[in-house]
Amino acid sequence: MAAAKPTLTDSLSFCLAQLTAAAGEVLGGGKDTATNETPLGRALLALRTRHVKAAGGIERFRARGGLRPLLALLRRAAAAGPAPSQAGPGSAPSSVESATSAGPAPSPGPAPSAASSSTPSPPGRLRKTLDLALSILANCCTEGACRAEVRRLGGILPLVTILQCVKTDSIQNRTARALGNLAMEPESCRAIHSAGAVPLLVESLTACQDSQCLQSVVRALRNLADSPQHRLALAQQGAVRPLAELLAAAPDPALTLALVRALLELSRGCSRACAEQLSLGGGLGPLVSLASHPKKAVREATILILANLCAQGLVRPALGNAGGVEVLLGELRRRRGPSGAGPASQQPLVRAVCLLCREAINRARLRDAGGLELLMGLLRDPRASAWHPRVVAALVGFLYDTGALGRLQALGLVPLLAGQLCGDEGDEEEEGREAASWDFPEERTPERAEAGSFRSLRSWLISEGYAAGPGDISPDWSPEQCPPPPPPPEPAEPASPTLGPTSLRTARTLRTPGRSPAATPEEPWGREGPALLLLSRFSQAPDPSGALVTGPALCGLLAYVTGSPGPPSPRALRILARLTCNPACLEAFVRSYGAALLRAWLVLGVAPDDWPTLRARPARRQHRELGEMLLQNLTVQAESPFGVGALTHLLLSGSPEDRVACALTLPFICRKPSLWRRLLLDQGGLRLLLSALTRPAPHPLFLFFAADSLSCLQGLVSPTVIPALPPPIPSDLDPPSPCLYEPLLGPAPIPAPDLHFLLDSGLRLPAQRAASATASPFFRALLAGSFAEAQMDLVPLRGLSPSAAWPILHHLHGCRGCGAALGPIPPPGQPLLGSEAEKALEAAGRFLLPGLEEELEEAVGHIHLGPHGGPESVGEVFRLGRPRLVAHCARWTLGPGQCPRKRALALVGLVEAAGEEAGPLTEALLAVVMGVELGGKGSSLEC
Structure with a gap:
């Protein structure tokens, strides 16, 4: 088959020459365009079908200067239409430069739709020329260099003028x-807006x-919505309603996709x-229906449109009535599922669901659709921590929904709220005034930072005639100081008060419904405000103990009160006071060790994070007073008839854990001697507490609480008696007692030794037989009895090291307090078990030297x-197992004036040292608490 014969239009040069000639005729004004219409049409058709569509064809067309005559041709078409009525010769925007065009460009502007609707259709040949030229230009504008x-x-x-003047669908399609x-491109987008194209595109809708023309117009509007300013301009010029009406008319699938994509941008x-x-425009119902569209692109765009609409309070009730609540909840639930998307795709849906909680009708729908469980799942998810403040603020909407509050409490909201009080992650995003609840549309105000109470007060002042208008009153207005009103602002610049960050924090308040606007007090409303409001609502229940009087909830409240950089919210203090004054919460405070926690954290300044490390963070005076x-408050409840019965029941009939908690708490909240004596002494509460020390701890701070409780009880039993402490350590200024053994050690001993003791190491120690025999029954039998050693001058002492033998030889020769007993004692921080001190004590007992034993024990104590010495030494001393040292350890641990942290650490060491043999420790602590000695001396109180 022979190849097709080449034609003139196969040459790009020929086509450009025809295009330039056609543009030049018009610009020169000397020829009739009808004579050259057919060659021009063939050239344009070749440019569109072959040259521009070929690989690199657009770039060659631009490089050969084809855009200039093509635009001149379009200006010719624009000039052929009726002159616009709105723009004059100088109305072209600065961004549209026409100085380099081939001739004087006309300056038409957008005309009203009424004028353009009467424009007759162009002749068929001119319409074909326009179609081809616009198609070529549209194809060229797909590349960035051509757009520039x-x-x-x-x-x-010229394109805007054609859009205005020629109302043929095909030309409108290609122009759009x-x-x-x-x-x-942003620069072109701004120029198109400035040229007035938006009303013309809206008219075309x-x-x-x-359908093809509508799709092009819709796409043009979508691309023109490239910035918040342009989106607002499109909406204000009525571009959204026609799109919604087209969507409600159930168009074909292609147009449906174009519409939802455009609405998503807008x-x-x-x-x-x-x-x-x-x-x-009736678009809410169709959008909700399209949320289940089989095509993924349509479905996802529709859901995002619904989420975006939730930012406007005026449309949320209608959106909920159309089924939008269920759609958004279902989609968020799907995306949070195992096969769902990541957090970034969930963010707009989380925001939308939280905004839906601002209207009562939507809250009811959300509650019935399982939205509470979904919001609670978000609060539990650490990956969603950035959204937690927003979710908590949304849950404030259910403040007076008793059923929803009960459900939220059952789902574990209270500990999560307590954890939010001191959280650092996330922040509640500020919403515009349009996002405010539409349940009270009259309270909408242009000032974002104004408090609810201030808005209500201002409305009341205006209604009563005290103020002429909103501009007369600023958030800093007060009746005592009422400055003259400022001059009215210019119409183009609406007045809005400027507040700094501090003012923003203090001015954000919450109005309590049902209260007079002028009587509503200002409540600080910081980041923790929503959580505190919900916790306060829970605390007002008849019996809030199950949710609020728990370890996590109390820790959250106390962490906020003590860790707040500024003054804590009075609402938090009221919550704590309300709980401690409620008789129904007394048993919960006892079971959860809440009273001990209050004392440790507020009075002593020891938070759970401070234990067991010794961090210097003294309790502030205001915290201690709180x-x-x-x-x-708890003492008042405990000493009431109801409290006495509750505590007695817990101590006698409660579970083992409850009985221990009750015994530990009683010294903190009972001040009546008849009550605490009966419960702790007569009915065995004290022994119950002491016996629980060596069991698994029921609370992380149990031993700290126990040490503090025993110390408080000791103060109740013996408020004026100071337990005996070890005698003071001899100072360097007080010379020790004279040593009676030292004269035997010199080169010329006086008197001369008549006996030597031989140690296992081979060391020989001089001694006096008579003095040694009278010091101990053991040595009297050994040296003056019938044993062979009585006749020996060198007596072996087996199992005795030199360090351990040194205090024994001194003691045998009458030394008391000469300092020899301090020799085998290791310094603090070194173990006593296996040391020379233990060997010396063992030898003193073996040789029947009780006086030496006591002296050595006192040296260890000193x-x-x-x-x-520190608390870590108490356990080491206890491990020696000496009764007097055990008593010393107990007295040191519970001694008056002892640091609470050191006291608790010492008790920890005692418990670890005691192990399973808790009897000696229990008896020693009991004796110290009761103010008696282990030998039976002292008070006659029994437990």
Whole structure:
């Protein structure tokens, strides 16, 4: 088959020459365009079908200068239409440059739709020329370099003029397509807006019937919504309502996709105008229906549109009535599922669901659709921590929904709220005034930072005639100091008060419904405000103990009160006071060790995070006063007839854990001697507590609480008796007693030794037989009896080291307090078990030297339990198992004036040292608490 014969139109040069000639005729004004219409049409057709569509064809067309005559040809078409009525010769925007065009460009502007509707259709040949030229231009504008060239040559204004003057569907389609391609760049987008194209495109939406043309117009509007300012301009010029009406008319699938994509762009940062038009256009119902569309692109775009609309309070009730609540909840639940998307895709849905909680009708729908469980799941998810403040603020909407509050409490909301009080992650995002609840639309105000109480007060002042208008009153207004009103602002610049960050924090308040606006007190409303409000609501229940009087809830409240950088919210203090004054909470405070926690955290300044490390964080005076006040509230409840019965029941009939908790708590909240004596002494509460020390701890701070409780009980039993402490350590200024053994050690001993003791190491120690025999029954039998050693001058002492033998030889020769007993004692921080001190004590017992044993024990106490000793030494001393040292350890642990942290650490060491043999420790602590000695001396109180 022979190849096709080449034609003139196969040459790009020929086609460009025809295009240039056609443009030049018009610009020169000397020829009839009808004579050259057919060659021009063939050239344009070849350019569109072959040259521009070929690989690299658009770039060659631009490089050969084809855009200039093509735009000149379009100006010719624009000049052929009727002159616009709105723009004059100087009205072209500065961004549309036409200085480099081939001739004087006309300056038409957008005309009213009424004027353009009467424009007759162009002749068929001119319409074909326009179709081809616009198609070529639209294809060229798919490349960035061509878009920049068209903008430089001033090609946007002719397109807007054609859109205004020629109402043929095909020409409108290609013009809208070219404008849509140009709008892909911000500079061109601004120029198109400035040229007045938006009203013409909106008019085309209602006038065109062709689906292809509508798709091009919709796409152009979508591309023109490239910034918040342009989206607002489109909505204000009525671009949203026609789109919604087209969507409600159930168009074909391609147009449906174009519509939802355009609405998605226009609804970003949804403005009031956008929401109103979409609702008035009947688009809410179709959008909800399209949320289940089989095509993924349509479905996802629709869901995001619904989420964007939730930013406007005026449309949320209608959206809920159309089924939007269920749709958004279902989609969020799906995305949070195992096969769902990541957190980024969930964020708009979380925001939308939280905003839906601001209206009562939507809260009811959300509650019935399982939204409470979904919100609780978000609060439990650490990956969603950035949204936690928003979720908590949304749950405030259910403040007076008793059923919802009960469900939230059952789902574990209270500990999560307590954890939010001091959380650092996430922050509640500020919403615009349009996002306010539509349940009270009259309270909408342009000032974002104004408090609810201030808004109500201002409305009341205006209604009563005290103020002429909103501008007369600022948030800093007060009746005592009422400055003259400022001059009215200019109409173009509405007044809004400027508040700093501090003012924003203090001015954000919550109005209590049902209260007079002028009587509503200002409540600080910081980041923790929503959580505190919900906790306060829970605390007002008849019996809030099950939810609020728990370890996590109390820890959260106390952490907020003590850790707040500024003054804590009075609401938190009221919650704590309300709980401690409620008789129904008394048993919960006992079971959860709440009273002990209040005392440790507020009065003593020891938080759970401070234990067991010794962090220097003294309790502040205001915290200490708060703790004492709360404990006094509990004391009032405990000493009432109801409290006495409750505590007696817990101690005698409760579970083992409850009985221990009751015994530990009683010294903190009972001040009546008859009550605590009966419960702790007569009915065995004290022994119950002591026996629980060596069991598994029921609370992380149990041993700290126990040490503090025993110390408090000791103060109750013996408020004026100070337990005996070890005698003071001899100072360097007080010379020790004279040593009677030292004269035997010199080169000329006086008197001369008549005996030597031989140690296992081979060391020989001199001694006096008579003095040694009278010091101990053991040595009397050994040296003056019938044993062979009585006749020996060198007596072996087996199993005795030199360090251990040194205090024994001194003691045998009458030394008392000469310092020899301090020799085998290791310094604090070194173990006593296996040391020379233990060997010396063992030898003193073996040789029947009780006086030496007591002296050695006192030396151990002086060194390890004196001013230079620490709580870690108490357990080491206890491990020696000496009764007097055990008593010393107990007295050191519970001694008056002892640091609470050191006291608790010492008790921990005692418990570890005691192990399973808790009897000696229990008896020693009991004796110290009761103010008696282990030998039976002292008070006659029995337990």
